[in-house]
Amino acid sequence: MIKIASRPFDFLDKAIGKQILVHLKEGKDVRGKLEAFDQHMNLAISDATELEDGEKKQKIGQVILRGDNIFYIST
Amino acid sequence: MIKIASRPFDFLDKAIGKQILVHLKEGKDVRGKLEAFDQHMNLAISDATELEDGEKKQKIGQVILRGDNIFYIST
Amino acid sequence: MIKIASRPFDFLDKAIGKQILVHLKEGKDVRGKLEAFDQHMNLAISDATELEDGEKKQKIGQVILRGDNIFYIST
Amino acid sequence: MIKIASRPFDFLDKAIGKQILVHLKEGKDVRGKLEAFDQHMNLAISDATELEDGEKKQKIGQVILRGDNIFYIST
Amino acid sequence: MIKIASRPFDFLDKAIGKQILVHLKEGKDVRGKLEAFDQHMNLAISDATELEDGEKKQKIGQVILRGDNIFYIST
Amino acid sequence: MIKIASRPFDFLDKAIGKQILVHLKEGKDVRGKLEAFDQHMNLAISDATELEDGEKKQKIGQVILRGDNIFYIST
Amino acid sequence: MIKIASRPFDFLDKAIGKQILVHLKEGKDVRGKLEAFDQHMNLAISDATELEDGEKKQKIGQVILRGDNIFYIST
Numbered sequence: 250m251i252k253i254a255s256r257p258f259d260f261l262d263k264a265i266g267k268q269i270l271v272h273l274k275e276g277k278d279v280r281g282k283l284e285a286f287d288q289h290m291n292l293a294i295s296d297a298t299e300l301e302d303g304e305k306k307q308k309i310g311q312v313i314l315r316g317d318n319i320f321y322i323s324t
Numbered sequence: 325m326i327k328i329a330s331r332p333f334d335f336l337d338k339a340i341g342k343q344i345l346v347h348l349k350e351g352k353d354v355r356g357k358l359e360a361f362d363q364h365m366n367l368a369i370s371d372a373t374e375l376e377d378g379e380k381k382q383k384i385g386q387v388i389l390r391g392d393n394i395f396y397i398s399t
Numbered sequence: 400m401i402k403i404a405s406r407p408f409d410f411l412d413k414a415i416g417k418q419i420l421v422h423l424k425e426g427k428d429v430r431g432k433l434e435a436f437d438q439h440m441n442l443a444i445s446d447a448t449e450l451e452d453g454e455k456k457q458k459i460g461q462v463i464l465r466g467d468n469i470f471y472i473s474t
Numbered sequence: 475m476i477k478i479a480s481r482p483f484d485f486l487d488k489a490i491g492k493q494i495l496v497h498l499k500e501g502k503d504v505r506g507k508l509e510a511f512d513q514h515m516n517l518a519i520s521d522a523t524e525l526e527d528g529e530k531k532q533k534i535g536q537v538i539l540r541g542d543n544i545f546y547i548s549t
Numbered sequence: 550m551i552k553i554a555s556r557p558f559d560f561l562d563k564a565i566g567k568q569i570l571v572h573l574k575e576g577k578d579v580r581g582k583l584e585a586f587d588q589h590m591n592l593a594i595s596d597a598t599e600l601e602d603g604e605k606k607q608k609i610g611q612v613i614l615r616g617d618n619i620f621y622i623s624t
Numbered sequence: 625m626i627k628i629a630s631r632p633f634d635f636l637d638k639a640i641g642k643q644i645l646v647h648l649k650e651g652k653d654v655r656g657k658l659e660a661f662d663q664h665m666n667l668a669i670s671d672a673t674e675l676e677d678g679e680k681k682q683k684i685g686q687v688i689l690r691g692d693n694i695f696y697i698s699t
Numbered sequence: 700m701i702k703i704a705s706r707p708f709d710f711l712d713k714a715i716g717k718q719i720l721v722h723l724k725e726g727k728d729v730r731g732k733l734e735a736f737d738q739h740m741n742l743a744i745s746d747a748t749e750l751e752d753g754e755k756k757q758k759i760g761q762v763i764l765r766g767d768n769i770f771y772i773s774t
Contacts, residue, residue, distance in 0.1 A: 255360045257368040257388045270384075273770065274350070274393075275724070285705045290366070290390060291740070293707040297773075309720075313707045314771040315740060318724075320348065321389040323372075330435045332443040332463045345459075349425070349468075365441070365465060395423065396464040398447075405510045407518040407538045420534075424500075424543075440516070440540060470498065471539040473522075480585045482593040482613045495609075499575075499618075515591070515615060545573065546614040548597075555660045557668040557688045570684075574650075574693075590666070590690060620648065621689040623672075630735045632743040632763045645759075649725070649768075665741070665765060695723065696764040698747075 261286050264324040269294070272320045276302055279314060283324075290316030336361050339399040344369070347395045351377055354389060358399075365391030411436050414474040419444070422470045426452055429464060433474075440466030486511050489549040494519070497545045501527055504539060508549075515541030561586050564624040569594070572620045576602055579614060583624075590616030636661050639699040644669070647695045651677055654689060658699075665691030711736050714774040719744070722770045726752055729764060733774075740766030 264283050271279045271292065281297030292314040299306045339358050346354045346367065356372030367389040374381045414433050421429045421442065431447035442464040449456045489508050496504045496517065506522030517539040524531045564583050571579045571592065581597030592614040599606045639658050646654045646667065656672030667689040674681045714733050721729045721742065731747030742764040749756045 255368070256362045257360050257366040258362070260360065260368040260386065261388050272384075277770065279771065285707050285710065287706045287708070290388075291707040293705070293710040309722075309771070309773045311710065312771040312773050313711050313740075315766070315769045316390070317392070317767070318770055319390045320352065320393055321354065321384070321387040323384045323387050330443070331437045332435050332441040333437070335435065335443040335461065336463050347459075365463075391465070392467070394465045395427065395468055396429065396459070396462040398459045398462050405518070406512045407510050407516040408512070410510065410518040410536065411538050422534075440538075466540070467542070469540045470502065470543055471504065471534070471537040473534045473537050480593070481587045482585050482591040483587070485585065485593040485611065486613050497609075515613075541615070542617070544615045545577065545618055546579065546609070546612040548609045548612050555668070556662050557660050557666040558662070560660065560668040560686065561688050572684075590688075616690070617692070619690045620652065620693055621654065621684070621687040623684045623687050630743070631737045632735050632741040633737070635735065635743040635761065636763050647759075665763075691765070692767070694765045695727065695768055696729065696759070696762040698759045698762050 258286075258288075260324060261290075261322065264322075267324065270323040271314060272323065273314075274318045274320065278303070279309070279312065281312070284311075287316075290319055290322075292316070292319075292322075333361075333363075335399060336365075336397065339397075342399065345398040346389060347398065348389075349393045349395065353378070354384070354387065356387070359386075362391075365394055365397075367391070367394075367397075408436075408438075410474060411440075411472065414472075417474065420473040421464060422473065423464075424468045424470065428453070429459070429462065431462070434461075437466075440469055440472075442466070442469075442472075483511075483513070485549060486515075486547065489547075492549065495548040496539060497548065498539075499543045499545065503528070504534070504537065506537070509536075512541075515544055515547075517541070517544075517547075558586075558588075560624060561590075561622065564622075567624065570623040571614060572623065573614075574618045574620065578603070579609070579612065581612070584611075587616075590619055590622075592616070592619075592622075633661075633663075635699060636665075636697065639697075642699065645698040646689060647698065648689075649693045649695065653678070654684070654687065656687070659686075662691075665694055665697075667691070667694075667697075708736075708738075710774060711740075711772065714772075717774065720773040721764060722773065723764075724768045724770065728753070729759070729762065731762070734761075737766075740769055740772075742766070742769075742772075 278300040281294035285293040297309045297312045353375040356369035360368040372384045372387045428450040431444035435443040447459045447462045503525040506519035510518040522534045522537045578600040581594035585593040597609045597612045653675040656669035660668040672684045672687045728750040731744035735743040747759045747762045
C-alpha cells in the first residue's frame, strides 16, 4: 500500500558474509558472521561469541538465533 | 471497514531520511536517520546511537531494529 | 457471527483530531492529539507529551505509537 | 469441529449497556459501562474508573481497552 | 497430518456445566462452572470465585476469562 | 520446503497413554499421563500432579494444559 | 521477495543426529542430540540434559522443546 525505496531486510541482505552484532533481550549480545536469515529475522551466525553486559562470556560457534528475542542488529 | 484519511505508517513514510528517536522496551532509546521500514514496524536506521535512561551509551552505526520492542517513534 | 451495533474502533475514529491519553505498559502515559490509527491500534499522535507515574516527563512532538503496548486509550 | 451451544463472546454480547469490571494485568481494574467489543476482546467502556489493588485511582471517562491485557471480564 | 483419537478441547467440551479450576499466570486461580469456551480457550464461567495463592479472595460472579493467561484447566 | 524424516509432534504422538513430565514457565512442572494434544501443543493429561521447584505441590486430576507456557515435555 | 542462498533452517537440518546446545529463556540450557524440528523451531532432542547457569542440573531423557522460548541453538 505504501511505496518504499528499500526495506529493512535489504540491509540485512547486504550484511551476509559480514560481521554483525546482535543485541538481544535480557542484556545479551551475540557477535559473529551472518550466514543466513529468514522472514522471521531468524539468523544463522558462524564463529559466534556471546557477550553479557558488553563483555565476552563464551564462544558458541555456529548458532541459529531466533528472531523473536532480537532488539536490533548492528551491521 | 473504517474509512480514515491517513494511517500511522504514512507518518513514518514522511520521516524517511530524517532523524528519529525510537523509544524501546527496557528503558532503551535509539537515535539516528530512518532509512527504511516495513509493515511490522521493523526499521533500518543509519548513524545510530543507543541511549540508556536518556544518556548516550554507545554508537551502533547502521542497525536493523525489530518492530516488536518499540514503544513509540518520535519523528 | 455476532451482530453488534458499534465497535471499539468506531470510538477511536470519533477521537480523530482530539486530545487523547494513552495508558501504556511499564507505567507510561502519552498525551496528545490523535492524528491517525490502524487496525493494530498503532496510533499517530501530534504535540505529544510523555508522562511517567502521572507527571510530565518530556515533550516528544509527533509520535507513532505501537498498538501492542497499549492498556487503554482515554478519549 | 466441536459443536457448542454458546460461546464466551455471547456472554459479552449480553453485557452491552451494563456495568462490567475488567481485571487487567499488572493489578489494574477498570469499571464502567460496556459500549462495544470486537473479536480481539478490545472493549469500549464509558464512565470508566480505574482501580489499583481494588481502590479507586482515577476517573478515565470513555476508554478503548485493548483485549491483550485482559485477565477476565466480570459481567 | 497426525491422526489422533481425541483432542484437548474434547476434554474441555465434556466439562461444560461442571465445576472447573483455572490456574492462571501471576499466581491467580478462578473456580466456577464452565458455561462456554471457544477455540482460543476463552472461557465463560458462572458462580466464579477468584483465589490467590490457593485462598479465596473474592466472588466475581459470571466472568469471561481470556485464554491467553491460562496455565491449565483442572476439570 | 525442507524434507525431514520425522517431526517433534511425532515424538509427542508416541507418548500418548504414557507418563510425561511437562516443564512450564515460572518454575512449574506437571506430571501425568498424556491423553491428547493438538497442533498448538495444548495437552490433555490425566492423573496429573503439579510440582513446584521439583517437589510435589498438589494433585490436580485431569487437566487441559495450554501449549503457550511449555518449556519442554520430557517423554 | 529476497533471494537468499541458504536459510537458518538449513543449518538446523544439517545438525540432525548431532549434539546441540539450546540456550533458552530464564537462564536454562538443554544439551542433547537433535532428532527432529519443525517450522516453529520446536525440537525433539534425545539423551537430553538440562543445565542451569552452565551447570548440569538433571537428565531429562527425550524431550520435545517448544520453539518459543529459544534464544539460540548452538550446533
